[in-house]
Amino acid sequence: MSRGSGAVRVDRTGPRATVEWDRPPAHVFDLALLQDLTDALRSEPVRTAHPVVLKGARHRWSAGLAVEDHLSERIRPMLRAFRELLQALWEVPGPTLAQVEGPCLGGGLELLAACDLAIAAASATFAQPEVRLGVFPPLAAVLDAGSLGPKRASDLLFVGETISAARAESFGLVSRVAEDDRLEKEVERVAGQLGQFRAETLILLKKVLRENQVPPWPALDRAERVYLDELMTLPNAEEGLRAFLEKREPVWPSRGR
Numbered sequence: 159m160s161r162g163s164g165a166v167r168v169d170r171t172g173p174r175a176t177v178e179w180d181r182p183p184a185h186v187f188d189l190a191l192l193q194d195l196t197d198a199l200r201s202e203p204v205r206t207a208h209p210v211v212l213k214g215a216r217h218r219w220s221a222g223l224a225v226e227d228h229l230s231e232r233i234r235p236m237l238r239a240f241r242e243l244l245q246a247l248w249e250v251p252g253p254t255l256a257q258v259e260g261p262c263l264g265g266g267l268e269l270l271a272a273c274d275l276a277i278a279a280a281s282a283t284f285a286q287p288e289v290r291l292g293v294f295p296p297l298a299a300v301l302d303a304g305s306l307g308p309k310r311a312s313d314l315l316f317v318g319e320t321i322s323a324a325r326a327e328s329f330g331l332v333s334r335v336a337e338d339d340r341l342e343k344e345v346e347r348v349a350g351q352l353g354q355f356r357a358e359t360l361i362l363l364k365k366v367l368r369e370n371q372v373p374p375w376p377a378l379d380r381a382e383r384v385y386l387d388e389l390m391t392l393p394n395a396e397e398g399l400r401a402f403l404e405k406r407e408p409v410w411p412s413r414g415r
Contacts, residue, residue: 166194167215168203173353175207180215187265188224189232192239199246208252208360209352211345212273214259219282222264228293228399230390237296237382240265244297245375247272248368251361253352257345258282258323258332267331268297271305274364276332277348278323279341284331285320292398292408293389296381300374306330 169176177198181191204210214220227236247254247269256269256276262284270276286302288295294315302311310329314321323335336344352360389395394411401408 165191166198168198168201170203170207173208173357174211174349175204175209176211176213177204178213178215179220182216183218184221184261185214185218185266186221186224187240187269188227189235189239192236192243196239196243196246199243199250205251208355208357209275209349210250210252210254211257211349212254212269213257217279218260219256219258219262220266220269221261222266225291225399225402228291229396233386233390237386240268240297241375241378244269244272251364252357253360253364255345255349255352256332257341259338259341261285263320264288264295268295268301270331271298271301274367275348277341277345278326278332278335279338280323280335281338282323282326283320284323284326285318286314287318287320289316289318290398291402292395292410294385296385297374297378300377300381304372 165179165181167176167178167180169178177195179185179191179195181188187195198204199210223236223240226232253275254273256273258270258276258278259282260279262270262278262282264285264287267284267286286295286298299311299315302314306314306329314329321329323332326332327335334344397410398408
């Protein structure tokens with residue numbers, strides 16, 4: 159079954175649903191793709207599944223949110239659409255399982271962080287590179303501080319370096335790592351196990367786990383206010399974003415020594 163524009167596909171096989179997105183070459187999440195993904199996650203085949211496997215087509219997860227959607231005329235609709243997607247993912251009753259291959263960057267890593275389980279290919283790479291564009295990821299700043307601890311969250315967010323799947327596993331960003339040629343089989347194995355369990359038990363277990371997690375939405379409200387009302391009102395706030403789009407080095411305001 160395909161949904162929306164055709165960029166998102168939902169396949170239901172027995173108790174399992176697979177949600178796959180395809181926006182080549184890098185599966186960048188623009189407003190249309192965010193809406194299609196939200197619709198897919200709220201669909202009946204997904205909401206009645208256990209588990210729900212999420213994956214990018216063509217052996218790639220996502221390079222993140224579209225940089226052009228971070229500009230002033232688009233940033234508010236983009237933040238609303240991304241939050242709606244994350245809330246839809248958070249509210250899926252059954253366990254969600256991310257199958258991660260290729261680059262997992264920016265908003266793609268934030269989407270991964272909202273999944274219950276994640277299995278990554280050994281060659282997958284991970285980064286929150288927003289700081290390099292003069293901005294920061296509000297949701298990651300909220301979720302990572304709680305789930306990774308302050309030092310690891312700071313390492314990921316302040317430095318913006320790309321890390322390996324092995325390091326992502328040590329950080330707790332992914333549940334486990336499989337060799338590239340074993341990833342499909344490992345996802346099949348874990349998803350198959352989950353599919354054999356009683357659905358009601360998994361749903362109630364997830365409910366208890368959610369009740370013992372701090373919902374990110376109030377903190378995300380505050381983080382987005384800082385982003386919109388303080389960061390994006392600075393002089394030359396869009397310099398890094400526009401430099402990226404124009405394929406040049408950013409020129410930051412000089413600071414006193």
